[in-house]
Amino acid sequence: MKRLLWLLALLLVPALWAAGVAGLARRIVQAGLDPEECYRVRELNFAKEDLRFYLTDGHLIFSKPVEGVRTAAVFTADVEGGDAEVLLFPPNRSERLSLANYTDSPNMSEHFKSAVFIFTDDTFIRLSEDIRAREWHRKSPEQGVLLAQTWEPVLRNMASSYQIRLVGDFLSGGRPQPGFFFAALAGLKLGNFDLLYDSRADEQITVGQVAVKEGRTYFDIWTRFPARSFRTRTREAPGLDLAVSNYRVDAIVEPDLRLRVKTAVRLVATPEDRRAVTFYISRQMKVTEALIDGEPAEVFQPESLRANLIRGGSNDAFLVVPPRELVPGRAYELEFRHEGAVVSDAGNGVYYVGSRGSWYPSRGLQFSRYDLTFRYPKDLNLVATGQVVDDVVEGHWRVTRRRAEGRVRVAGFNLGDYEHRAVTRGGYTVEVYANRRVERALEPKTQRVLLMPSPRSLTAAGQRRPLEVLTVPIEPARPDPTARLERLAAEVAAGLEFMTARFGPPPLRTLTVSPIPGTFGQGFPGLLYLSTIAYLEPEERPAGARNEPYETFFSEILSAHETAHQWWGNVVTTAAYQDEWLMEALANYSALLLLEKRKGTRALEAALAQYKTQLLAKTEGGRVTDSAGPIVWGLRLESSQVPAAWRTIVYGKGSWIMHMLRRQMGDERFLAMLGEFRRRYQYRAVTTEQFRRLAVQFLPPRFPDPQLEAFFEQWVYSSGIPSLRLNYSVRGKPPAVRISGTLTQRDAGPEFSAWVPIEVQYAKARPIVHWVRSSDGAVPFNLTVRQAPSKVVLDPASSVLRR
Numbered sequence: 001m002k003r004l005l006w007l008l009a010l011l012l013v014p015a016l017w018a019a020g021v022a023g024l025a026r027r028i029v030q031a032g033l034d035p036e037e038c039y040r041v042r043e044l045n046f047a048k049e050d051l052r053f054y055l056t057d058g059h060l061i062f063s064k065p066v067e068g069v070r071t072a073a074v075f076t077a078d079v080e081g082g083d084a085e086v087l088l089f090p091p092n093r094s095e096r097l098s099l100a101n102y103t104d105s106p107n108m109s110e111h112f113k114s115a116v117f118i119f120t121d122d123t124f125i126r127l128s129e130d131i132r133a134r135e136w137h138r139k140s141p142e143q144g145v146l147l148a149q150t151w152e153p154v155l156r157n158m159a160s161s162y163q164i165r166l167v168g169d170f171l172s173g174g175r176p177q178p179g180f181f182f183a184a185l186a187g188l189k190l191g192n193f194d195l196l197y198d199s200r201a202d203e204q205i206t207v208g209q210v211a212v213k214e215g216r217t218y219f220d221i222w223t224r225f226p227a228r229s230f231r232t233r234t235r236e237a238p239g240l241d242l243a244v245s246n247y248r249v250d251a252i253v254e255p256d257l258r259l260r261v262k263t264a265v266r267l268v269a270t271p272e273d274r275r276a277v278t279f280y281i282s283r284q285m286k287v288t289e290a291l292i293d294g295e296p297a298e299v300f301q302p303e304s305l306r307a308n309l310i311r312g313g314s315n316d317a318f319l320v321v322p323p324r325e326l327v328p329g330r331a332y333e334l335e336f337r338h339e340g341a342v343v344s345d346a347g348n349g350v351y352y353v354g355s356r357g358s359w360y361p362s363r364g365l366q367f368s369r370y371d372l373t374f375r376y377p378k379d380l381n382l383v384a385t386g387q388v389v390d391d392v393v394e395g396h397w398r399v400t401r402r403r404a405e406g407r408v409r410v411a412g413f414n415l416g417d418y419e420h421r422a423v424t425r426g427g428y429t430v431e432v433y434a435n436r437r438v439e440r441a442l443e444p445k446t447q448r449v450l451l452m453p454s455p456r457s458l459t460a461a462g463q464r465r466p467l468e469v470l471t472v473p474i475e476p477a478r479p480d481p482t483a484r485l486e487r488l489a490a491e492v493a494a495g496l497e498f499m500t501a502r503f504g505p506p507p508l509r510t511l512t513v514s515p516i517p518g519t520f521g522q523g524f525p526g527l528l529y530l531s532t533i534a535y536l537e538p539e540e541r542p543a544g545a546r547n548e549p550y551e552t553f554f555s556e557i558l559s560a561h562e563t564a565h566q567w568w569g570n571v572v573t574t575a576a577y578q579d580e581w582l583m584e585a586l587a588n589y590s591a592l593l594l595l596e597k598r599k600g601t602r603a604l605e606a607a608l609a610q611y612k613t614q615l616l617a618k619t620e621g622g623r624v625t626d627s628a629g630p631i632v633w634g635l636r637l638e639s640s641q642v643p644a645a646w647r648t649i650v651y652g653k654g655s656w657i658m659h660m661l662r663r664q665m666g667d668e669r670f671l672a673m674l675g676e677f678r679r680r681y682q683y684r685a686v687t688t689e690q691f692r693r694l695a696v697q698f699l700p701p702r703f704p705d706p707q708l709e710a711f712f713e714q715w716v717y718s719s720g721i722p723s724l725r726l727n728y729s730v731r732g733k734p735p736a737v738r739i740s741g742t743l744t745q746r747d748a749g750p751e752f753s754a755w756v757p758i759e760v761q762y763a764k765a766r767p768i769v770h771w772v773r774s775s776d777g778a779v780p781f782n783l784t785v786r787q788a789p790s791k792v793v794l795d796p797a798s799s800v801l802r803r
């Protein structure tokens with residue numbers, strides 16, 4: 001039977017494929033609307049699990065079929081009294097809060113005047129059955145002609161954004177997944193917004209809006225959550241088993257900096273891959289050819305902005321269509337040829353590598369072996385992930401082959417006209433490369449030039465964003481990027497040693513540090529990119545970068561943060577956006593630990609105070625930045641409402657969360673926890689809850705929040721920064737001295753509550769810490785101690801993030 005089905009599939013498929021995938025995509029996108037399938041509908045209701053649509057009165061027109069399949073419809077409430085509504089009740093407090101942030105209501109009941117639906121699920125079948133079953137739905141071909149004229153351009157535009165998915169689902173003929181459903185609505189109150197139901201996603205329901213602010217396009221996610229049947233586990237989301245491994249990359253850097261690459265990779269096919277395999281690559285890269293086990297496969301790589309925005313990654317998906325069906329579970333050898341301009345010239349022989357993590361095809365980040373060969377003009381230096389295994393000069397070219405001795409999730413490279421220093425300590429080598437000159441933007445006599453920001457579009461799916469500061473005003477000095485080379489190498493080596501002693505060995509034995517124009521840094525396995533500014537003596541930096549907090553950022557935090565990512569992000573990793581904060585918080589707090597060791601506790605406290613200031617900074621809407629949402633919303637925090645919220649909350653509040661845990665545990669237990677975190681989860685993806693359960697094991701005995709549930713609920717899963725005040729009085733005589741007091745909390749809303757340390761200090765004895773749980777308003781407390789205290793102090797060691 002199985003064999004027969006397979007034969008059938010073989011017979012059907014070539015008919016589709018003969019026309020080519022691009023041709024199929026064109027036919028789907030340009031199918032147009034079908035006036036013969038236009039209806040005046042009343043009370044036509046349907047649901048996509050939690051999303052419920054009520055087409056109360058109006059016209060509905062379907063698209064023309066392609067190979068017998070209709071993939072779109074348009075609804076308009078263009079009749080007297082016409083109406084339609086969508087209802088949505090997010091399933092938890094956090095998502096209701098998110099929806100309310102954007103729409104002023106925790107639930108959605110929005111009337112709309114028109115809708116474009118695009119789908120590969122059973123929408124057409126279900127709706128047309130309903131239409132046929134009720135006599136009050138009437139065919140309306142005349143109206144259909146008018147609607148087709150008006151709506152076809154809109155539909156084409158939206159369908160082209162989804163063409164990768166449409167074609168992929170089309171080719172797999174509804175198997176094995178039941179497709180997706182997308183709706184673009186024109187709401188009466190909320191304006192244009194999108195709803196997506198995708199059974200292949202980790203969280204199947206997404207509602208949000210495309211918004212442009214200061215020239216940048218955002219997809220503001222109003223709410224995103226698993227659909228009902230997945231919450232109740234009636235259905236299971238497909239696992240993230242995207243097994244690709246053994247990357248072999250052969251890259252040529254042409255004298256004009258264009259990159260021409262052959263990438264070979266082993267793929268174990270999943271059921272979704274049978275007829276079309278999805279990969280991601282930078283928009284700057286054109287995939288020109290693909291082979292599967294040596295046989296040519298078709299490549300389909302269109303532009304699809306909206307779908308990418310909603311997905312959250314900014315790299316483009318492309319499809320590889322195999323010459324014959326792949327067998328799930330079997331391994332295949334894929335070979336790609338791709339080329340593009342991912343290196344640009346920042347002037348003075350300084351080069352900027354864009355698309356640092358997406359210059360070769362990938363399917364998200366997975367631990368893999370990498371073997372990289374670069375051929376490049378011999379007057380350049382090129383550094384990359386891994387150790388050099390071969391390095392020769394051939395005429396005008398230099399050819400360097402590198403291999404990562406362990407498995408890593410991503411491989412990067414950098415190039416320039418470098419000077420370099422190496423420091424070896426305890427079996428690990430740090431190699432620091434510096435450009436001989438600075439980029440034009442940092443040169444004397446230039447006009448004010450904007451530094452290159454870290455382009456968002458260069459982040460692969462699931463990949464960390466670069467750490468950066470906001471624009472720094474440029475007022476150039478006479479900078480020499482090699483001046484600090486010696487010290488920078490010693491500093492990075494000291495940082496690597498400090499962290500290795502606490503977190504265990506880094507993933508690779510060689511850590512290469514290389515410069516990048518701009519104000520940011522990024523930590524790849526075995527390879528750090530550091531802003532050129534970090535290479536300069538503080539007094540040679542641009543004027544704005546010489547003041548605090550920028551000086552500390554470029555001198556202390558940036559390189560240590562990126563070094564710490566060797567462990568947090570490249571040994572222990574995360575899979576979901578909700579957990580990504582852990583890696584940033586740990587990397588940044590590791591940098592603060594190093595800062596504290598080098599510059600003292602004052603320096604650590606100054607950095608934390610700076611983060612607090614940023615968290616409490618008022619947004620345009622008059623709220624504080626922290627209130628944009630809980631840290632577990634991750635990249636969702638980067639919205640048009642508060643563009644800086646992601647950075648401020650993930651780094652700043654994330655550092656505070658680690659600091660508060662440290663204060664609750666004490667230094668020794670906290671460091672032991674970090675060591676254990678690495679041991680327990682190395683080369684695995686970890687979740688926030690796994691981290692909480694680990695932290696619990698390192699709490700001191702009799703800690704009042706023994707499961708850290710209150711702590712995580714308040715600081716991780718919600719937002720809010722309270723003001724706290726202590727009043728107390730002391731009565732009685734030793735050995736029964738009575739302390740009565742109140743702890744008053746304001747500014748964090750009625751639901752906020754946190755455990756707060758109150759320290760009873762003595763002239764001649766060790767202090768006693770008493771924990772009181774705050775809540776909105778005044779909380780009384782009483783304790784009896786044996787001696788008269790000299791003072792009773794609220795939170796003396798900044799253990800609580802408060803105003």
Ligand SMILES: [Zn+2]
Pocket residue numbers: 464465466467561565583584587
């Ligand atoms: Zn980072």
